[in-house]
Amino acid sequence: MKVDVIISADDIKEEKIKGKSVVVIDILRATSVIVTAINNGCKKVIPVVSVDEAKEIAHRDRGMHLLGGERRAVKIEGFDFSNSPLEYKPNIVNGKILVMTTTNGTKAIKGSTAAKNIIIGAMVNAKAVAKRLLEINNDVVIVNAGTYGEFSIDDFICTGYILSLLKESANIELTDISTTALYIYEQNKDITSFIKYANHYNVIKDLGLFEDLKYCTSKDIINVVPEYKDGEITAD
Amino acid sequence: MKVDVIISADDIKEEKIKGKSVVVIDILRATSVIVTAINNGCKKVIPVVSVDEAKEIAHRDRGMHLLGGERRAVKIEGFDFSNSPLEYKPNIVNGKILVMTTTNGTKAIKGSTAAKNIIIGAMVNAKAVAKRLLEINNDVVIVNAGTYGEFSIDDFICTGYILSLLKESANIELTDISTTALYIYEQNKDITSFIKYANHYNVIKDLGLFEDLKYCTSKDIINVVPEYKDGEITAD
Numbered sequence: 001m002k003v004d005v006i007i008s009a010d011d012i013k014e015e016k017i018k019g020k021s022v023v024v025i026d027i028l029r030a031t032s033v034i035v036t037a038i039n040n041g042c043k044k045v046i047p048v049v050s051v052d053e054a055k056e057i058a059h060r061d062r063g064m065h066l067l068g069g070e071r072r073a074v075k076i077e078g079f080d081f082s083n084s085p086l087e088y089k090p091n092i093v094n095g096k097i098l099v100m101t102t103t104n105g106t107k108a109i110k111g112s113t114a115a116k117n118i119i120i121g122a123m124v125n126a127k128a129v130a131k132r133l134l135e136i137n138n139d140v141v142i143v144n145a146g147t148y149g150e151f152s153i154d155d156f157i158c159t160g161y162i163l164s165l166l167k168e169s170a171n172i173e174l175t176d177i178s179t180t181a182l183y184i185y186e187q188n189k190d191i192t193s194f195i196k197y198a199n200h201y202n203v204i205k206d207l208g209l210f211e212d213l214k215y216c217t218s219k220d221i222i223n224v225v226p227e228y229k230d231g232e233i234t235a236d
Numbered sequence: 237m238k239v240d241v242i243i244s245a246d247d248i249k250e251e252k253i254k255g256k257s258v259v260v261i262d263i264l265r266a267t268s269v270i271v272t273a274i275n276n277g278c279k280k281v282i283p284v285v286s287v288d289e290a291k292e293i294a295h296r297d298r299g300m301h302l303l304g305g306e307r308r309a310v311k312i313e314g315f316d317f318s319n320s321p322l323e324y325k326p327n328i329v330n331g332k333i334l335v336m337t338t339t340n341g342t343k344a345i346k347g348s349t350a351a352k353n354i355i356i357g358a359m360v361n362a363k364a365v366a367k368r369l370l371e372i373n374n375d376v377v378i379v380n381a382g383t384y385g386e387f388s389i390d391d392f393i394c395t396g397y398i399l400s401l402l403k404e405s406a407n408i409e410l411t412d413i414s415t416t417a418l419y420i421y422e423q424n425k426d427i428t429s430f431i432k433y434a435n436h437y438n439v440i441k442d443l444g445l446f447e448d449l450k451y452c453t454s455k456d457i458i459n460v461v462p463e464y465k466d467g468e469i470t471a472d
Contacts, residue, residue, distance in 0.1 A: 007387075007413070011247055151243075151413040177243070177387040179433045184416065187423065197415045 002139040002173045003166060005159055005181055008146025009108040021138040022115035023129055023162065024228075025155045026145030028200050029083045030105025031122040032216040033068065034098075036085040038226045038235045039125075041094030042066075045226070045233040047106045051076055054101045066093065069101040073203055076101070084212050085124075104152075108145035109228050115141070118228040123158050123191070127220040130165035140166075142181075153198035154217075160185025161219065191217045238375040238409045239402060241395055241417055244382025245344040257374040258351035259365055259398065260464075261391045262381030264436050265319045266341025267358040268452040269304065270334075272321040274471045275361075275458045277330030278302075281469040283342045287312055290337045302329065305337040309439055312337070320448050321360075340388075344381035345464050351377070354464040359394050359427070363456040366401035376402075378417075389434035390452075396421025397455065427453045 004020075006012055025031055034045050048054045051071070055078065058065035068081040068088070075082035083102055100106065112118050116138060121129040133140055142162060144155035160181040166172050167182070174182065188194035195201050195217060204213055224235040240256075242248055261267055270281050284290045287307070291314065294301035304317040304324070311318035319338055336342065348354050352374060357365040369376055378398060380391035396417040402408050403418070410418065424430035431437050431453060440449055460471040 007243065010249075013246075147412075150411060151416070153412040153416060156412075156416065175386060176383075176389040176392075176434055176436075180387070180389065180392065180416070180420065183420070183430075183433075194419070197419075198412055200412075 001137065001170055003163060003178050004141045004175045005177045006141060006143045007151040007156070007177065008144060008149055009104055009111055010146070010149035012108070012111040012143060014114045017112055017141050017143070018114045019116050020141045021117045021119065021133060021136050022112045023119045023121040023133070023140065023142045024105065024108045024112060024145060025121045025142060025158050026105035026108060027122045027158045027216050028154045028204055029085060029212060029216055030102040030145065031120050032085045032124055033083055033088060033100070034120050034226055034233055035122050035125045035222055035224060037088040037093045037098050038233065039222045039224045040088055040090040042088070042096055042098050045098045045100055046231060047109050047233065048099060048101050049106055049110060051101055054099045058099045064097055066096050066098045068098055071103060073207060084209065085215055086211060104145035104147055108143050112143055120226040120228065120233060121162060123161065123217055123219050125220070125222040125224060126158065126162050127165055128223045128225045130162050132225045133166060134169055147200040152200050154195050154201055156181050157185050157188065157191055157194055237373065237406055239399060239414050240377045240411045241413045242377060242379045243387040243392070243413065244380060244385055245340055245347055246382070246385035248344070248347040248379060250350045253348055253351045253377050253379070255352050256377045257353045257355065257369060257372050258348045259355045259357040259369070259376065259378045260341065260344045260348060260381060261357050261378060261394050262338070262341035262344060263358045263394045263452050264390045264440055265321060265448060265452055266338040266381065267356050268321045268360055269319055269324060269336070270356050270462055270469055271358050271361045271458055271460060273324040273329045273334050274462045274469065275460045276324055276326040278324070278332055278334050281334045281336055281462070282467060283345050283469065284335060284337050285342055285346060287337055290335045294335045300333055302332050302334045304334050307339060309443060320445065321451055322447060340381035340383055344379050348379055356462040356464065356469060357398060359397065359453055359455050361456070361458040361460060362394065362398050363401060364459045364461050366398050368461045369402060370405055383436040388436050390431050390437055392417050393421050393424065393427055393430055
């Protein structure tokens with residue numbers, strides 16, 4: 001099993017992901033939100049690129065849909081929720097459809113449609129993601145959403161954690177960038193010691209969202225593995 | 237001074253380098269060759285993308301020109317030299333013009349023409365490069381040539397070394413990818429302990445080129461800082 005890494009949504013190239021099993025990672029905070037919402041009973045998540053498209057879909061049946069997401073890390077006007085996973089509680093999301101638009105995560109998911117599978121990964125479900133990848137047993141590309149087209153330390157260290165889990169159970173072939181992600185994780189297994197250098201981590205910290213940071217960097221608290229297919233994210 | 241890093245020649249985006257001072261790094265082995273040749277008296281280096289173009293230029297005055305470079309890490313048919321810096325000795329290169337074509341390094345140089353300056357960097361002249369960047373005092377983008385469009389550990393750790401030198405003397409603002417390069421270097425100052433994981437390092441090792449690897453990973457043995465301008469690389 002070969003495992004490669006793409007360092008930002010802007011660096012996705014079709015030939016690198018075609019036929020591969022892609023894991024999209026945007027731990028601060030889009031994929032942490034998706035995994036949490038699905039785990040808390042949300043029927044499906046519809047990721048869309050624009051605010052207008054999100055509103056248009058939600059207004060087809062406003063009672064059934066929740067509008068969530070962010071621009072510049074804050075809630076969008078007219079939306080129900082921001083991009084904080086802590087808002088997506090069971091009593092709120094159960095049985096509903098979440099229409100979501102975020103700056104980086106949505107772009108990474110939409111940009112990966114040439115892949116065979118698109119799995120939604122985060123620290124919170126990393127172990128379940130690794131298990132699923134081992135079951136699929138296909139070459140893997142871990143797509144880091146990154147931040148505004150840039151490499152982001154938070155996604156990279158989560159990638160390293162997933163690589164360490166894969167390495168425990170399989171003979172994986174690493175590219176140089178995978179080797180580097182794995183190294184960063186192995187030197188900083190507590191996550192926090194390295195993630196504190198991430199510019200985006202500090203943006204969210206400056207917004208006072210400490211509980212979000214604590215939650216999004218928690219390992220393996222969720223077992224679901226959401227998958228994107230035909231415009232929708234669901235879990236079996 | 238902001239310092240960003242681009243991880244491969246295929247990932248250069250004009251808007252990221254426009255007006256910046258770019259350092260192109262391809263330590264195994266194009267930029268190590270260029271720095272060595274210029275240091276040993278070579279008048280100028282003309283980097284070109286194709287083998288035919290290289291031959292065409294050299295044949296205008298065959299006595300004055302040397303043909304050097306590689307494809308798949310080995311010498312090109314009809315060329316004088318391969319991509320080993322150890323071949324470019326003073327008695328051979330002095331007063332001559334080197335026409336050079338390599339897989340990754342040439343592409344990185346040619347792809348960086350939107351920059352204000354294009355400096356040629358390697359481990360062998362890292363300290364001199366850092367000094368020049370501090371003199372120029374412009375925002376910097378360190379462009380890693382990488383290997384066949386991929387991130388390459390060897391260029392990345394050299395980037396980290398240059399960052400550590402800049403940090404000693406200036407207040408530099410790092411992106412997440414710069415922070416990661418700096419971290420990798422600081423954890424592996426001997427270079428070898430980490431570079432041994434690089435796929436391209438092992439390709440060259442498998443070709444038996446141990447002396448090349450030893451030379452290309454030597455720090456600060458050369459003081460010249462070659463610069464690319466209008467199709468030619470020279471040093472003041």
